[in-house]
Amino acid sequence: MLDKNQIAQRIAKELKDGFYVNLGIGIPTLVANYIPEGINVTLQSENGLLGMGPFPLEGEEDADLINAGKQTITTLPGSSFFDSAMSFGMIRAGKVDLTVLGAMEVSENGDIASWKIPGKLVKGMGGAMDLVASAKNIIVAMMHTNSKDESKLLKRCKLPLTGINCVKKIVTNLAVLEITDKGFRLLEKAPGVSVEEIKSKTEGNLIIDSEIPDMEF
Amino acid sequence: MLDKNQIAQRIAKELKDGFYVNLGIGIPTLVANYIPEGINVTLQSENGLLGMGPFPLEGEEDADLINAGKQTITTLPGSSFFDSAMSFGMIRAGKVDLTVLGAMEVSENGDIASWKIPGKLVKGMGGAMDLVASAKNIIVAMMHTNSKDESKLLKRCKLPLTGINCVKKIVTNLAVLEITDKGFRLLEKAPGVSVEEIKSKTEGNLIIDSEIPDMEF
Amino acid sequence: MKKVYKNAGEAIFDISDGNTLMLGGFGLCGIPENCITALEKKGVKDLICISNNAGVDDFGIGLLLKNKQVKKMIASYVGENAEFERQLLNGELDVELIPQGTLATRCMAAGYGIPAIYTPAGVGTEVAEGKESRVFKGKEYLMEYAFEADFALVKAWKGDTAGNLIYKETARNFNPLMAMAGQVTIAEVEELVEAGELNPNEIHTPGIYVHRIFQGNSYEKRIEQRTVRKG
Amino acid sequence: MKKVYKNAGEAIFDISDGNTLMLGGFGLCGIPENCITALEKKGVKDLICISNNAGVDDFGIGLLLKNKQVKKMIASYVGENAEFERQLLNGELDVELIPQGTLATRCMAAGYGIPAIYTPAGVGTEVAEGKESRVFKGKEYLMEYAFEADFALVKAWKGDTAGNLIYKETARNFNPLMAMAGQVTIAEVEELVEAGELNPNEIHTPGIYVHRIFQGNSYEKRIEQRTVRKG
Numbered sequence: 001m002l003d004k005n006q007i008a009q010r011i012a013k014e015l016k017d018g019f020y021v022n023l024g025i026g027i028p029t030l031v032a033n034y035i036p037e038g039i040n041v042t043l044q045s046e047n048g049l050l051g052m053g054p055f056p057l058e059g060e061e062d063a064d065l066i067n068a069g070k071q072t073i074t075t076l077p078g079s080s081f082f083d084s085a086m087s088f089g090m091i092r093a094g095k096v097d098l099t100v101l102g103a104m105e106v107s108e109n110g111d112i113a114s115w116k117i118p119g120k121l122v123k124g125m126g127g128a129m130d131l132v133a134s135a136k137n138i139i140v141a142m143m144h145t146n147s148k149d150e151s152k153l154l155k156r157c158k159l160p161l162t163g164i165n166c167v168k169k170i171v172t173n174l175a176v177l178e179i180t181d182k183g184f185r186l187l188e189k190a191p192g193v194s195v196e197e198i199k200s201k202t203e204g205n206l207i208i209d210s211e212i213p214d215m216e217f
Numbered sequence: 218m219l220d221k222n223q224i225a226q227r228i229a230k231e232l233k234d235g236f237y238v239n240l241g242i243g244i245p246t247l248v249a250n251y252i253p254e255g256i257n258v259t260l261q262s263e264n265g266l267l268g269m270g271p272f273p274l275e276g277e278e279d280a281d282l283i284n285a286g287k288q289t290i291t292t293l294p295g296s297s298f299f300d301s302a303m304s305f306g307m308i309r310a311g312k313v314d315l316t317v318l319g320a321m322e323v324s325e326n327g328d329i330a331s332w333k334i335p336g337k338l339v340k341g342m343g344g345a346m347d348l349v350a351s352a353k354n355i356i357v358a359m360m361h362t363n364s365k366d367e368s369k370l371l372k373r374c375k376l377p378l379t380g381i382n383c384v385k386k387i388v389t390n391l392a393v394l395e396i397t398d399k400g401f402r403l404l405e406k407a408p409g410v411s412v413e414e415i416k417s418k419t420e421g422n423l424i425i426d427s428e429i430p431d432m433e434f
Numbered sequence: 435m436k437k438v439y440k441n442a443g444e445a446i447f448d449i450s451d452g453n454t455l456m457l458g459g460f461g462l463c464g465i466p467e468n469c470i471t472a473l474e475k476k477g478v479k480d481l482i483c484i485s486n487n488a489g490v491d492d493f494g495i496g497l498l499l500k501n502k503q504v505k506k507m508i509a510s511y512v513g514e515n516a517e518f519e520r521q522l523l524n525g526e527l528d529v530e531l532i533p534q535g536t537l538a539t540r541c542m543a544a545g546y547g548i549p550a551i552y553t554p555a556g557v558g559t560e561v562a563e564g565k566e567s568r569v570f571k572g573k574e575y576l577m578e579y580a581f582e583a584d585f586a587l588v589k590a591w592k593g594d595t596a597g598n599l600i601y602k603e604t605a606r607n608f609n610p611l612m613a614m615a616g617q618v619t620i621a622e623v624e625e626l627v628e629a630g631e632l633n634p635n636e637i638h639t640p641g642i643y644v645h646r647i648f649q650g651n652s653y654e655k656r657i658e659q660r661t662v663r664k665g
Numbered sequence: 666m667k668k669v670y671k672n673a674g675e676a677i678f679d680i681s682d683g684n685t686l687m688l689g690g691f692g693l694c695g696i697p698e699n700c701i702t703a704l705e706k707k708g709v710k711d712l713i714c715i716s717n718n719a720g721v722d723d724f725g726i727g728l729l730l731k732n733k734q735v736k737k738m739i740a741s742y743v744g745e746n747a748e749f750e751r752q753l754l755n756g757e758l759d760v761e762l763i764p765q766g767t768l769a770t771r772c773m774a775a776g777y778g779i780p781a782i783y784t785p786a787g788v789g790t791e792v793a794e795g796k797e798s799r800v801f802k803g804k805e806y807l808m809e810y811a812f813e814a815d816f817a818l819v820k821a822w823k824g825d826t827a828g829n830l831i832y833k834e835t836a837r838n839f840n841p842l843m844a845m846a847g848q849v850t851i852a853e854v855e856e857l858v859e860a861g862e863l864n865p866n867e868i869h870t871p872g873i874y875v876h877r878i879f880q881g882n883s884y885e886k887r888i889e890q891r892t893v894r895k896g
Contacts, residue, residue, distance in 0.1 A: 265835050
């Protein structure tokens with residue numbers, strides 16, 4: 001079973017040289033720590049920045065320089081600032097190669113629910129609906145089950161949707177899966193996790209059409 | 218009867234302090250030479266400039282700094298450059314207070330024809346259709362009649378239209394007129410020109426509802 | 435026609451009860467601090483505020499919420515504000531949540547005189563309810579209308595007496611979009627210079643969009659999430 | 666992933682017969698001179714060119730026209746070119762004239778992933794023929810679609826190895842809009858510097874929109890209307 005950092009590490013393997021990537025809040029943010037050697041990736045922050053760097057050194061925080069999670073950050077050489085319309089413009093136009101974000105639920109047809117729990121206070125969708133509606137390639141990073149040990153990979157999402165038919169791949173603490181016409185196709189399993197366990201914790205249709213290898217990092 | 222410079226001079230009297238103004242090619246360009254004392258006007262050039270100044274001194278021409286007529290120009294303090302989408306954006310949003318442009322024909326309901334003569338080569342409408350469709354206040358600067366001494370102020374335009382119901386005021390070599398629900402309302406006549414002459418050279422409905430004063434400059 | 439005002443209080447003199455305001459900023463970054471304080475002091479009520487966020491309890495739009503000056507909030511994310519939560523649950527506050535890119539683009543559309551645009555954000559979700567949708571090249575989009583606002587309150591880094599604005603880093607965010615969209619746009623700047631002192635090639639918001647400008651003071655520029663790394 | 670190319674010839678290597686190209690510039694101001702020369706040399710034919718103007722007889726897109734490489738021209742104003750006129754009257758060339766603001770906005774829409782926008786330009790004229798129109802708040806607008814182009818060829822003043830671009834003065838014009846809209850965007854710049862040497866706050870076109878960049882040479886920057894005043 002993977003921890004959050006290992007999920008991030010596995011997702012980082014999906015990065016290709018030259019990619020522009022938008023990383024959501026939570027596990028997705030950790031992906032930046034595992035960018036493979038020799039691969040040059042540019043991070044987009046939807047509040048108006050390309051070329052996001054690491055957190056600043058203590059004392060070098062700049063209130064005018066934050067990411068979409070409102071954290072103080074830095075820029076890397078070759079960065080640029082722009083307004084929010086251009087930021088979502090480049091997202092909508094498919095210029096961002098990969099979007100990694102968290103989710104509460106994903107359905108077997110690629111729907112995602114991530115922003116609202118009825119009965120609980122609604123905080124808002126922020127940029128998530130724009131991202132999932134437009135991104136060329138969406139990877140969801142999440143735990144395979146919720147705190148009640150219920151599957152988060154469902155036939156149909158129960159929570160209000162963020163977007164439909166959009167998720168391409170899911171990396172959980174148990175497995176790597178891709179969305180196909182017929183449901184979740186199991187690609188890899190976490191070291192020490194059995195296919196049976198993944199089956200039992202996946203409510204949506206699970207396709208196992210070959211020997212399932214262990215994830216590599 | 219006015220010459221082109223006097224038409225421009227009369228139009229300049231319509232300028233108000235703080236106005237943003239777009240001046241078309243031809244007579245409208247001359248308006249810039251007659252901006253009244255104490256009135257601060259900012260000229261917009263639709264190729265991407267606010268704060269257009271006069272032509273450069275000989276030897277100071279800058280190929281990267283032209284107006285919409287492709288003439289070398291200069292900038293004044295407080296100027297700004299922007300792209301063509303923003304330029305027409307501010308036009309469309311009604312931020313430009315006054316647009317002055319030439320015309321081949323104007324009809325009594327404010328339609329304007331200015332870009333195309335069937336049978337002759339079509340050069341294109343450039344930004345004229347955007348300007349007339351969006352400007353808050355459009356003044357047409359033109360001769361009252363064409364080279365065959367036919368009226369250019371018509372019941373209906375005969376040439377292909379540039380825009381409809383858009384012209385507010387017309388300054389010709391003979392008169393100042395405004396467009397009303399019922400046609401051209403004569404406001405002023407050029408010094409030495411009779412109301413009868415204006416009547417005879419205006420094909421569209423001409424409203425004369427008071428004593429017509431001479432233009433003042 | 436002077437655009438320069440002495441301070442926020444003078445610049446917002448005619449903002450009235452029930453007005454719709456756009457307020458620039460993302461979180462607490464790039465917000466019109468001086469204008470917000472002046473609005474709080476003026477005590478205008480029943481405001482409709484369009485802003486990406488609603489500030490925190492004791493800063494930003496949170497100040498206006500605490501003071502019960504806001505009737506309706508149009509935003510994309512409001513998760514940082516307990517007072518907001520309380521008023522919402524008590525039915526004291528109306529809220530409309532819209533996707534962030536839609537919010538940004540509806541402001542831009544207003545500034546560009548485009549009455550409506552199409553975006554895929556929200557298709558198939560509750561955001562699409564009651565909205566017209568349309569398929570272009572096999573993909574579904576929602577039609578979204580340009581915003582209207584009586585006033586836009588924006589914050590820039592540098593400005594000049596002609597109203598030209600330059601923003602700093604990610605404090606740009608919604609500011610240039612809202613600046614274009616206000617019926618009346620009021621800009622507060624950290625540094626106000628004479629027309630001619632800013633490079634015309636580096637202007638983010640041309641002065642034509644800015645009706646009033648003043649040099650703000652005492653900027654707190656509060657940081658919401660101070661994150662640092664080890665040296 | 667290197668974006669930097671040695672010269673125009675290498676950067677346009679895969680432009681092929683029948684491709685749709687956007688070319689930046691207004692008149693001869695801010696046109697991709699090096700790319701045009703390379704296209705002329707390469708001899709690709711049946712091009713569909715989207716550009717505000719068509720150059721003059723012996724410069725700009727005029728060079729491609731003279732060489733009979735252009736099948737169709739989409740522009741707002743083409744009045745400066747006698748060869749253009751000849752080909753058009755002979756039926757050798759197809760031309761589509763559209764309002765300048767519509768041209769600009771259709772490029773921007775493409776770069777922003779917005780499939781269609783509404784503009785009042787052309788309502789009631791022959792430009793409206795065959796187009797869908799719609800009334801918003803009592804005013805009629807035409808629906809205009811985002812442009813598509815295989816390649817966008819743009820010219821900037823400064824660029825860096827990450828593809829960021831800064832334009833100079835009115836040479837900006839259509840360049841940033843087309844840069845956003847190309848399936849492949851090729852930028853030629855007067856000065857190419859290393860990533861990090863341009864101020865990120867002053868970038869006009871973020872590098873994400875630019876796929877290839879090279880430092881051009883021998884810029885002629887011809888002036889169409891040299892107008893001067895007495896000193």
